Amino acid sequence: MKTSYALNKVLTAVARQHAMKDRLSEADLAGHTITADERAALTSGDITKLYELGANPYLIRRIFRSRFKV
Amino acid sequence: MAEIVAAALTSHAPLMTGRPDVAKPEQRQRLYAGFHELQRRLAATRPDLLVMFVNDHLQNFPYSNMPAFCVGLCDDYDAPSPGSSAFMKIPARKLPGAPALGMALLEAGLEGGFDFAYSYEIDSWDELAVPLHFLLPDGAVPVLPIYTNCAAPPLPTARRCHAMGGFVGEFLRARPSHERVALIATGGISHWVGTPQTGRINTDWDHWVLDHIGRADLEPLLRLTHDEIERDGGNGGQEIRNWLALLGAVPGWKGEALAYEPVPEWITGCATVWVHA
Numbered sequence: 001m002k003t004s005y006a007l008n009k010v011l012t013a014v015a016r017q018h019a020m021k022d023r024l025s026e027a028d029l030a031g032h033t034i035t036a037d038e039r040a041a042l043t044s045g046d047i048t049k050l051y052e053l054g055a056n057p058y059l060i061r062r063i064f065r066s067r068f069k070v
Numbered sequence: 071m072a073e074i075v076a077a078a079l080t081s082h083a084p085l086m087t088g089r090p091d092v093a094k095p096e097q098r099q100r101l102y103a104g105f106h107e108l109q110r111r112l113a114a115t116r117p118d119l120l121v122m123f124v125n126d127h128l129q130n131f132p133y134s135n136m137p138a139f140c141v142g143l144c145d146d147y148d149a150p151s152p153g154s155s156a157f158m159k160i161p162a163r164k165l166p167g168a169p170a171l172g173m174a175l176l177e178a179g180l181e182g183g184f185d186f187a188y189s190y191e192i193d194s195w196d197e198l199a200v201p202l203h204f205l206l207p208d209g210a211v212p213v214l215p216i217y218t219n220c221a222a223p224p225l226p227t228a229r230r231c232h233a234m235g236g237f238v239g240e241f242l243r244a245r246p247s248h249e250r251v252a253l254i255a256t257g258g259i260s261h262w263v264g265t266p267q268t269g270r271i272n273t274d275w276d277h278w279v280l281d282h283i284g285r286a287d288l289e290p291l292l293r294l295t296h297d298e299i300e301r302d303g304g305n306g307g308q309e310i311r312n313w314l315a316l317l318g319a320v321p322g323w324k325g326e327a328l329a330y331e332p333v334p335e336w337i338t339g340c341a342t343v344w345v346h347a
Contacts, residue, residue: 001223001296008133015128018153048266057264057305058127058221070269070337 004054006034010042011059020065021045072245075115076252077320077345078108078205079283079313081259082124084196085336087203088158092335104329104342105204111344112205117252119168120206120213121242121319123235123312124197124256125220130189137187138226139234141176142215143169144192149209150199158196160203168214175214178241184234192217201256211252218315220257220308228299229292231311232318239319255316257309259330259339265305271332275302276339279310283325283343288317306338316345323347 010032014024021028023045034042041049047067050060061068090098131137146164148154155162172188179186198215216238219225226234242251259276262268282291291314299307317323325343332339 001300003133003223005133008128012128012132047264051265056128056133056222057262057268059264061264061268062128068264068268070334 002054004038006032007038007042007050007053007055008059010034011055011063015059015062019063021063022066072242072247072249072251074239074242074253074320075117075250076112077316077323078112078253079255079316079325079341079343079345080105080108080201080205081338081340082196082200082256083261083336083338083340084158084200086200086340087160089335093333097331097333101329101331101333101340101342102204107328108342108344109205109207112252115250115252117211117250119171119249119251120211120254121238121251122198122213122215122254122256123315124215124217125309125312126217127195127197127221129195130193131222133222136219136222137217138219139184140187140189140217141172142167142192142217143172143188143190145169147192147194147198147213147215149194149202151193154195154199158199160199163209165198165202165206165209166212168212172214175238175241179237182237184237197256201254205254216315218311220311221305223296225296225308225311228294228311228314232288232292232314235315235318236321238315242319253316253319255312257312258303258307259310259341260303261306261338262304263306263337267304269334269337270304271334271337271339272302272304273332273339275307276330276332276341280325280327280330280341280343283313283317284327286322286324288314320345
């Protein structure tokens with residue numbers, strides 16, 4: 001199973017602000033070293049792509065809850 | 071000698087209490103009835119300690135430091151915290167911990183081949199709060215939680231989790247004190263959380279799991295690989311590690327399913343199981 005530490009580090013930091021979001025902002029990403037694909041998925045709130053890139057699904061769910069149908 | 075007087079398995083999901091209205095009323099009522107019957111049986115055994123096999127959801131343990139098995143040494147646990155109380159619609163409360171017993175377990179583990187991690191500060195989520203809302207309404211019994219990594223792969227094998235529970239059971243029975251211990255494991259059964267299949271429930275797999283536990287025929291469950299569980303039970307199904315750990319502590323005991331409801335609105339195959347000799 002693919003894990004991106006960089007992605008999960010960003011998502012953990014946002015989750016700890018107890019904020020749910022539709023997409024992440026440039027400010028959310030400041031100071032993090034991530035790939036262009038990861039950046040695109042985070043800033044567009046693409047939950048499927050985030051999963052494929054190795055983001056933890058619990059973190060995806062916690063932050064991008066509004067993106068899920070259920 | 072301490073005695074294991076009760077054992078129970080339940081699912082946990084924040085929506086079970088947070089959004090009761092969205093589930094079909096008959097499903098909600100049957101599941102809640104299962105919880106209430108579990109509570110009645112548990113209370114009748116008069117436990118003075120709860121040992122809980124649970125898991126974190128990336129709530130506290132970060133990817134910079136991820137324990138396979140972690141013993142809680144907190145003086146008390148938020149179940150739920152004031153912050154998550156609104157989401158789960160359960161009043162915030164603190165449950166007393168059992169840090170001295172936790173320390174004794176850690177030391178016994180280091181002597182006996184289980185190098186548990188430990189934590190003095192745990193930010194719990196639904197894994198304690200939702201089941202204990204039903205099972206421990208007065209909140210008077212101290213809780214010793216043992217966290218197993220079910221959410222951030224690679225995960226300990228099913229067989230290793232079962233062996234860990236076996237070690238905990240032997241440790242408890244060898245205690246010179248005379249506690250009456252209840253074991254509770256929470257999590258599962260099938261559910262997909264945050265993945266592209268979010269909302270899926272696999273009732274066939276859930277029944278397969280419950281049937282084997284009902285017969286105390288655990289070998290097929292202990293052989294399950296991470297990938298098989300992910301395919302058939304989802305990432306949430308990985309939480310059956312907690313159930314297998316508990317069952318390791320009570321060899322030969324069988325699980326009687328008091329309720330099983332696949333509740334799509336709560337995105338979880340929900341069960342309550344009483345485990346007995």
